[in-house]
Amino acid sequence: MEFITGLEKKAAMDFSELMSGSMAGQEAFVEGMVHSIRDMGEISFVIVRSREGLLQTVVNKSLADGELGELREGQAVRVRGIVTREERAPHGIELHLKEARILSRPEEPLPLAIDKWKLPTSLEGNLNRRAIALRNVRERAKFKIQEGICRGFREFLTEQGFTEIHTPKLGAKSAEGGANLFRLQYFHRSAVLAQSPQFYKQMMVGVFDRVFETGPVFRAEKHNTKRHLNEYTSLDFEMGYIDSFLDICRMEAALLRHVMQTLETEYSEELTLLKITLPDAERIPYVRFDEAKRLVSEKYGRPIRTPYDLEPEEEALIGQYFKEEYDADFVFVTHYPSKKRPFYAMDDPKDPSFTLSFDLLLGGLEITTGGQRIHDYSMLLKKIEEKGMEPEGMEDYLDCFKYGMPPHGGLGIGLERLTMKLLGEDNVREACLFPRDMTRLRP
Amino acid sequence: MEFITGLEKKAAMDFSELMSGSMAGQEAFVEGMVHSIRDMGEISFVIVRSREGLLQTVVNKSLADGELGELREGQAVRVRGIVTREERAPHGIELHLKEARILSRPEEPLPLAIDKWKLPTSLEGNLNRRAIALRNVRERAKFKIQEGICRGFREFLTEQGFTEIHTPKLGAKSAEGGANLFRLQYFHRSAVLAQSPQFYKQMMVGVFDRVFETGPVFRAEKHNTKRHLNEYTSLDFEMGYIDSFLDICRMEAALLRHVMQTLETEYSEELTLLKITLPDAERIPYVRFDEAKRLVSEKYGRPIRTPYDLEPEEEALIGQYFKEEYDADFVFVTHYPSKKRPFYAMDDPKDPSFTLSFDLLLGGLEITTGGQRIHDYSMLLKKIEEKGMEPEGMEDYLDCFKYGMPPHGGLGIGLERLTMKLLGEDNVREACLFPRDMTRLRP
Numbered sequence: 001m002e003f004i005t006g007l008e009k010k011a012a013m014d015f016s017e018l019m020s021g022s023m024a025g026q027e028a029f030v031e032g033m034v035h036s037i038r039d040m041g042e043i044s045f046v047i048v049r050s051r052e053g054l055l056q057t058v059v060n061k062s063l064a065d066g067e068l069g070e071l072r073e074g075q076a077v078r079v080r081g082i083v084t085r086e087e088r089a090p091h092g093i094e095l096h097l098k099e100a101r102i103l104s105r106p107e108e109p110l111p112l113a114i115d116k117w118k119l120p121t122s123l124e125g126n127l128n129r130r131a132i133a134l135r136n137v138r139e140r141a142k143f144k145i146q147e148g149i150c151r152g153f154r155e156f157l158t159e160q161g162f163t164e165i166h167t168p169k170l171g172a173k174s175a176e177g178g179a180n181l182f183r184l185q186y187f188h189r190s191a192v193l194a195q196s197p198q199f200y201k202q203m204m205v206g207v208f209d210r211v212f213e214t215g216p217v218f219r220a221e222k223h224n225t226k227r228h229l230n231e232y233t234s235l236d237f238e239m240g241y242i243d244s245f246l247d248i249c250r251m252e253a254a255l256l257r258h259v260m261q262t263l264e265t266e267y268s269e270e271l272t273l274l275k276i277t278l279p280d281a282e283r284i285p286y287v288r289f290d291e292a293k294r295l296v297s298e299k300y301g302r303p304i305r306t307p308y309d310l311e312p313e314e315e316a317l318i319g320q321y322f323k324e325e326y327d328a329d330f331v332f333v334t335h336y337p338s339k340k341r342p343f344y345a346m347d348d349p350k351d352p353s354f355t356l357s358f359d360l361l362l363g364g365l366e367i368t369t370g371g372q373r374i375h376d377y378s379m380l381l382k383k384i385e386e387k388g389m390e391p392e393g394m395e396d397y398l399d400c401f402k403y404g405m406p407p408h409g410g411l412g413i414g415l416e417r418l419t420m421k422l423l424g425e426d427n428v429r430e431a432c433l434f435p436r437d438m439t440r441l442r443p
Numbered sequence: 444m445e446f447i448t449g450l451e452k453k454a455a456m457d458f459s460e461l462m463s464g465s466m467a468g469q470e471a472f473v474e475g476m477v478h479s480i481r482d483m484g485e486i487s488f489v490i491v492r493s494r495e496g497l498l499q500t501v502v503n504k505s506l507a508d509g510e511l512g513e514l515r516e517g518q519a520v521r522v523r524g525i526v527t528r529e530e531r532a533p534h535g536i537e538l539h540l541k542e543a544r545i546l547s548r549p550e551e552p553l554p555l556a557i558d559k560w561k562l563p564t565s566l567e568g569n570l571n572r573r574a575i576a577l578r579n580v581r582e583r584a585k586f587k588i589q590e591g592i593c594r595g596f597r598e599f600l601t602e603q604g605f606t607e608i609h610t611p612k613l614g615a616k617s618a619e620g621g622a623n624l625f626r627l628q629y630f631h632r633s634a635v636l637a638q639s640p641q642f643y644k645q646m647m648v649g650v651f652d653r654v655f656e657t658g659p660v661f662r663a664e665k666h667n668t669k670r671h672l673n674e675y676t677s678l679d680f681e682m683g684y685i686d687s688f689l690d691i692c693r694m695e696a697a698l699l700r701h702v703m704q705t706l707e708t709e710y711s712e713e714l715t716l717l718k719i720t721l722p723d724a725e726r727i728p729y730v731r732f733d734e735a736k737r738l739v740s741e742k743y744g745r746p747i748r749t750p751y752d753l754e755p756e757e758e759a760l761i762g763q764y765f766k767e768e769y770d771a772d773f774v775f776v777t778h779y780p781s782k783k784r785p786f787y788a789m790d791d792p793k794d795p796s797f798t799l800s801f802d803l804l805l806g807g808l809e810i811t812t813g814g815q816r817i818h819d820y821s822m823l824l825k826k827i828e829e830k831g832m833e834p835e836g837m838e839d840y841l842d843c844f845k846y847g848m849p850p851h852g853g854l855g856i857g858l859e860r861l862t863m864k865l866l867g868e869d870n871v872r873e874a875c876l877f878p879r880d881m882t883r884l885r886p
Contacts, residue, residue, distance in 0.1 A: 001728050001730070001768075001769060002728065002729055003726045003727060003728050004689070004692045004693055004726075004727045005693075005696065005726050005727075006693060006696050006697040006700060006725075007693050007697045008693060010686075012684065014604070031684045031849070032652075033847060033849065050652055051604055051606070051651050051652035074847035076683070076818075076847060076848065076849035076850065103684070103850050104819060104847060104848060104849060106820075106845065107820045107844075107845045108845055109846075110846050110847075111846065131646035131647070131649060131650065131839065131842070131843045132649075132842065132843070132846055134650040135649060135650055140651065143606065143608070143651075144606065147606055150607060151597075151607070154594075154597075158594065161495075163494070164590045164593060164594070166589075166659070166676045166858070166875075167876060168659075168876075168877045169612070169661075169674065170625075170661065170673070170674050170879050172884045173885075182628075182629070184625055184626065184627035184628075184636075185626070185627075186625070186673075186884060187663075187665075187882075191884055193627075193636075203574035203886075204574070204577075204876070206476070207574065207583055208494050208586075209493055209494035210494060215658060216609070216611075216612050216659070218613065220630075222630075230613070230629075231611055231612065231613050233609045241455065241474045241519070241521075241546070243453075246447070249447045250447055250448075250450050250451060253447045253448065253449050257449060282449075283446045283447075283448050284446060284448075285444050285445065285447075286445055286446070286447055287444070375519075375547050376547060377549075377550045396573075396574065396885055397886075399572070399574070399575065400574045400575070401550075402549065402550045402551055403517055403550075403551060403552075403553050403554065403575055404476065404517035404518060404519060404547060404548065404549030406476065407546050407547060433608060433609060433610060433611075433643075433647070434610060434611045434643065435611075436611050436613050441613065441614060441615045441632065442614065442615045442616075442839055443646075443839030443840075
């Protein structure tokens with residue numbers, strides 16, 4: 001009988017291994033895809049792309065026999081060569097090739113010039129050929145940043161005693177009411193896709209005290225804007241035993257600080273490649289909803305048109321105001337009107353027309369909605385009635401409160417929106433691998 | 444203007460802080476839910492449950508004024524007391540209460556005896572009141588184990604240079620063909636829910652070389668068995684530049700070893716609580732599909748009825764065989780027949796009626812399906828034709844191959860199945876927070 005006992009050492013080295021001083025003059029194998037070829041007459045520069053970046057290799061044409069003479073863009077290759085110091089090459093080294101093995105050959109030349117610094121295509125062109133466009137190292141780097149956000153989110157919350165949960169995306173009824181739901185047939189019954197893990201994460205506070213989830217949510221919103229996706233990744237947390245909704249804001253501020261630190265230490269190459277300056281999460285101002293409205297209306301002379309909601313332009317101006325007045329990138333806008341918040345939002349006992357809730361804006365865009373939730377059973381029933389809703393279909397959720405729940409609150413962060421703002425992009429589709437919107441269901 | 448600058452120190456302490464020797468005789472606050480109350484006459488024991496476990500607190504009834512006299516099961520409380528060594532109490536300490544603040548009161552007594560060691564209810568009863576049943580500390584611990592699996596999975600793959608991706612769950616067409624798909628209306632078009640991230644993770648190998656995803660998948664399978672869920676969490680990875688499908692098996696073996704180490708070091712309390720002996724992932728036998736069939740048929744005298752597939756009973760016997768013969772918990776079964784594998788599976792060049800693919804069994808249950816994929820464009824088109832399929836609707840996937848892809852392969856692990864086997868449970872619903880099956884769409 002034969003056994004598998006774990007990883008085996010491979011001949012091919014990581015690019016980073018080649019860069020150690022001791023490798024100069026040594027022979028090495030590397031693997032990757034031929035990213036581009038520059039023909040210089042006697043020699044040609046064959047740029048090899050791997051997950052680590054680009055490596056310059058050099059082929060002396062007069063010595064290029066076998067597959068070494070057949071290298072073309074788009075091939076996957078394993079090459080052998082001598083590691084040579086070369087100041088003008090990326091990372092100060094290049095590989096002088098002795099031999100190549102072509103692992104796979106493309107059928108056609110690449111349809112996009114992925115080796116250009118900035119991919120020469122429209123966003124639509126990029127998204128239509130997404131899996132090719134992302135072979136551009138800058139396009140790809142955006143999603144390493146996104147990975148870093150997720151990783152920082154999970155690491156920090158795990159340290160803070162949160163438990164990761166996986167809640168169902170298929171359900172009989174939804175948290176936020178009937179609008180904006182995708183509906184489907186589920187074995188002769190009707191089901192909906194989760195527009196948030198709201199009910200489940202609250203229910204799990206009664207079990208684990210603190211929970212988080214990173215997963216897809218589905219919104220059948222008929223918005224075709226630069227800020228909306230119909231499927232996105234939501235970073236959710238919910239925590240018990242809060243004294244105030246500000247405890248949620250504090251947890252988010254500390255979380256964002258950890259995310260920025262993770263990006264700085266683990267993703268510095270990508271930050272440099274993309275010329276990203278990270279926002280300051282050390283000190284985040286907070287301002288009441290009505291006060292924020294007043295401030296921007298006064299400073300920028302913009303009349304208040306919607307008393308219960310923030311218009312996108314108003315959010316942008318709030319961002320601008322706090323950048324100008326306090327050099328702040330983030331701002332918590334608190335105490336949203338009860339009218340515009342879901343039934344489970346806790347009203348402010350001092351004035352029940354406002355809630356103990358907040359949005360977090362980054363660069364004038366909402367990236368988080370959160371707040372304290374109602375934890376008292378009869379208060380919850382009363383609020384459902386006041387909102388003109390029916391408790392029918394919410395029994396499982398309501399039961400948790402009937403049998404006791406701690407005071408709690410939480411939030412949801414739109415991963416793509418946060419990524420987009422960190423990247424300095426102005427369309428959320430730039431920050432989603434395969435965006436879904438009203439007109440796009442592929443690739 | 445006021446600012447949020449991160450976490451603030453709270454009065455309430457973690458249970459673990461109380462256990463430090465220096466706390467004996469000191470006053471402390473803790474928060475949690477009243478898990479159970481044992482009335483002993485003069486005094487009562489009030490067991491408080493938090494995310495960390497159970498803490499014994501003691502109320503001297505003659506001194507219990509205010510809310511200290513009103514403590515009831517199911518309440519969320521903040522209590523103040525003196526930390527006292529008591530060998531008979533869990534963790535060797537108890538808290539002699541001076542004061543209590545009741546943070547919330549239940550409307551009704553708990554419908555399940557969550558304080559019993561083993562929850563006295565059927566699986567159906569448990570699932571029907573899931574959010575309450577999980578307040579039982581053993582039920583809850585199962586999902587800490589599940590968290591540990593996910594955490595180990597991501598940590599290990601991140602170390603190995605894999606990139607985390609988030610791929611869409613809504614699509615126009617699916618990877619594995621038409622059967623078993625949930626269909627829905629997507630803005631006047633028809634869409635399907637992803638039954639696996641297969642196409643996307645392969646496409647992303649051309650970008651990141653190595654990728655992983657942890658997310659929900661949806662299977663409209665009309666199976667109502669102990670092993671099937673219609674929505675589950677799939678732990679997927681896909682990696683380029685493999686020399687053989689055994690590279691995938693090796694990566695999985697090393698991954699499983701890391702997961703077991705993570706559980707041992709970070710989740711030892713839960714392992715003890717649940718009396719779990721972890722399986723041995725150090726040395727995993729591998730055996731061909733046809734050979735495995737022959738071995739169990741011979742040893743257990745069971746005729747081979749389905750030459751192209753493993754029956755559940757056959758899988759169980761393979762597990763039994765390798766346990767008996769090699770003391771192995773896991774076994775890789777390799778070279779599944781091409782007939783029963785999807786079109787993208789790489790056929791064995793030595794005998795194309797078998798594929799370079801595998802399942803991993805744990806305790807006689809399939810927990811992983813994986814293998815090498817076809818990376819050559821024309822080979823892929825040919826296989827699609829041979830399978831009687833149409834390339835229509837798969838253009839985005841096929842384009843990746845047209846423009847060049849490295850040799851690659853990968854796998855998917857069913858998180859709930861792996862959890863179930865580690866827990867020694869025999870129904871996968873035990874290992875899912877909110878299972879979805881043909882008859883269950885709530886809670």
